[in-house]
Amino acid sequence: MNVETIGALLPLFVAVPLVIAGFLITTGHRLRLHATVNIVTVLTMLLGASGLVYHFWANDGGAIGHQVGNWPAGIAIPFAADMFTALMLSVTLLLTIVSIWFAQASRAANSQYFAPLVLILAAGVNGALLTADLFNLFVFLEVMLLPSYGLYVLSANRDTPVRRIHGARLYVTMNLLTSTLYMVGVGFLYGTAGTVNIGVLTEQAQDDATVAIAGAVCIFALAIKASVVPVHGWLARAYPGTSPAITALFSGLHTKVAIYAIYRIYAVVYGGDTRFLWVGVVFFSLTMLIGVFGAVGEKTTRTILSFHMVSQIGYILLGVALFTELGLTAGIFYLLHHMIVKASLFLSTGAVEVRYGTGVIGSLGGIARTEPVIAVAFMIAALSLAGIPPFSGFVAKFMLIVGAVEAGEMAAVIIMLFVSLITLLSMLKIWTGMFWEKGSGGPATKSGTIITSETRDPYAHEISYTPELATEATHAQITTLTGVQTVLEADHSTVPSRRINFALAAPAVTLAIITVIFGLGAQFLLTLSGIAAEGLMDTTNYVEAVLGT
Template sequence: MTGSALPLFVAVPLLTAAALVLLRGRPRLDGVVLGAVLLASTAGGVLLVLGARDGDVLAHGVGLWPVGVAIPFAADMLTALMLTVTGLLSATCAAFAVASGHARAPFFAPLVLVLTAGVNGALLTADLFNLFVFIEVMLLPSYALFVLAGPGRGRLRQVAGARLYVTVNLLTSTVFLAGVAFVYGVAGTVNLAELAGAARESDAVATAVAVCLFALGIKAAVVPVHGWLARAYPATSPAVTALFSGLHTKVAIYAIYRVYAVVFDGDERYLWVGVAVFSVTMVVGVLGAVGETTTRSILAFHMVSQIGYILLGVALFTLAGLTAGIFYLLHHMIVKASLFLSTGAVEERYGTGRLDRLGGLARREPWVAVAFFAAALSLAGLPPFSGFVAKLSLLVAAQDAGQVVAVVVMVLVSLVTLLSMLKIWSGVFWGSPTPPETDDPSLTQDGTGAGPSSTSSGTAAPAATATLAPAVDAPARRIGAALLAPSLVLAAITLGLGLGAELLLGLAETAAAGLLDPSAFVEAVTGS
């Protein structure tokens, strides 16, 4: 693949989305085209990974305009790995949406394609202003997906979550744009290659870029600006929650890695701030999960906690630390999506995600239980899954960097994470089925609002059936293969990454080396 092909990662999804809008009203065609484009994006990411094995960087200025005018795209190993995993997760979540019936929502496929274009552009761009533009391209369809792809129940809660999501992201985008303006005002450019090392040499540039990093921290849900995620993500449909978990916060994390490595050149003066903030993020996130009573709210708080782990890699800013952080990032994207999809399958079929209204599903839905249990053990960091490799690598890197407190925090948080996963396991899959506390068919995941729940075929199940306890053993109530497969596939991947961790660790080390020494990235973007 050549650098001139990089804009296709943005252009193809956008043009396909436009075509599907013109051909609206054909859900089967939408599903096939959506899957094809997402798989093609994944394949393109794999090709980039193969081309970046030796540390090579591809770059292209859109329109062949000179540096500083053209929209610069660049792809190194870190970009390639992110494009591959985000494409895979998008395809998996889209398959779940089709199986659950949420893909029948108006313009679902075009909206996901526009979201994909924004994600790919944000990962590829080498310019702060264009990073802002592509993040907005990501967010615009997300606002619609948040509400349109909903299951039709708990509508008030869903709208409240969407309002919070939109408000926080609009405010964050404003802060980020102000930071970009400050950077241009003090440095005269927002091109990352031209800003290489500028924050280390100039306190004014460092302060301006810090505003951008603060905004990215909000988007990544870093403590203390994390509360919006735990309240907003559980309010939409399971398919969209899983999709957002693998894309939005992870793009922000990727940008933090990239900006700090290039613009700050890994300046050691500020690393202690990151270690402190990210350690607190681990603790606050996992403690927030303790008091939650629904599957998705528990998993949402764990997202916050795990983000602290991922970002600790950039706070260490050693080869081992960056390698572990990148491996952890990719592992977490897969595992968290698997958890949201397995519990989402339960919620779709049984009409609730409340722990006190479920139980005993391991006997009735053994494959869903297997998918959840594998991903849960991986999230907690137990062998032989990828989570064990990720946490062990990060623990060793932190120990080598002398961050003993961070090591202790990681170990303790891992124990509480395991307890939280066991809480979901015992509430949903273990024990005896919990009989309904009420015959009110309006009871939903949070106990408020109502309507019929979707089935795996996309048709509406009767409301009274949706609230029956899992003790009812009618065959039609079992989770179908189409609804089960996405979470099971991702759970198998986390097992494979654990058993064959050497391959991904090697690729992550190549990506980390490119962050430690960004000269190849800078030379490719500037053409010098």
């Protein structure tokens, strides 16, 4: 298949999921059909993205482009892809599949609108990664956000209404602010440069101060979306308000698309201008440090992991702040590794939260004894996040440290090492509080699960048992609640009889296995990341693909 044919297929990454989402909306409440079509569609796109990775690997880089509708360059919507794009498409689609899998197993997908919304979200992500026009990037970011609002509400944690409302309000407000600020930057850029096509804007920020300032406004808006210090606090308050499946999905898509855009804009529009790199080193180092400190005082698994996500975003963006081939290679490798590992952590602790009814550290204990598979999955991902060999996190951090040493950024190196230690201690906090030490009164003292006597589907009729429910019951055994029989008492909880089943555990385990593969076979992924980094260091092929020359 020649380059022109491959380029002509790029718009299908957007068109196909949108069309199928529209079809599913017309089919009503046929959830089995929705689930099947949803998985098949995303899996097909994953195969296409993997084909792009193979194409760029076999050709040692390069780029392909397409002017949508075959309109002339400058008028048509430009789509372009290189190795960096292909890797991001592949990993985001992989995470979409495992998140759908977990949502189905945990009943978070029990709505006729879930599958259509996920497909629209996937279309927006694909478009944001493929577009080479800054205004169309805004359009695709909005295509991402609109279904995300719906998914947040549909899958929200209904057992904590205050957190749900607060999280949803914060999530919507911050994203609206980001969109508004980004559009200000795009308008400023168009007014000064007369275009928002990044192929035409190549290296203009190096020579024109107004273009540099306008581009900085766009990057600042994307930094808010990526949750960079000092505009980071919203993420850890908003993400835990929805279900574990949607938290994992958002962690792999929203912030990572913003990071991808920052890499791309700085490489193409700024040409990697070294005059501004110190700003990135300062703020991304602070993001590493403040993010990990934010996790120290938290008491629930998802808020701890959310703050760690902020911290790890600092590591990832340090790669572009170094802007050397080694630094970019390490940053891209770190980005791909982090997407896999963080989703695995959210899904492993999420499986415990769904099954046992709580994610509060200390409310559960000894889960490793009853759930050894999910405990091992968590431990692998946790050690990888902390940078322990032989997992992918070790390779990512080691390469980034070497890149920082090569660039003479010793302060950043010290911060990275210190943050890695605190990260390890935080992961041990979750391990001991949830998986190892026995909680007071047993593994579900403060929260458990109320289950019907119907055993055909252990998740079909679950509702959560919380301390508030115990108070309302005035410390008496709850014998009935809307016709539901309990297996717990308010004061003396026991482990629920049913363990985490295969369907609920498999997504986290799959991603944990991938991080082991990334660690043991790091050379291949480093090669792919190196090709992507070369494309950012020398943007000639990408710009030619964008302009159709």
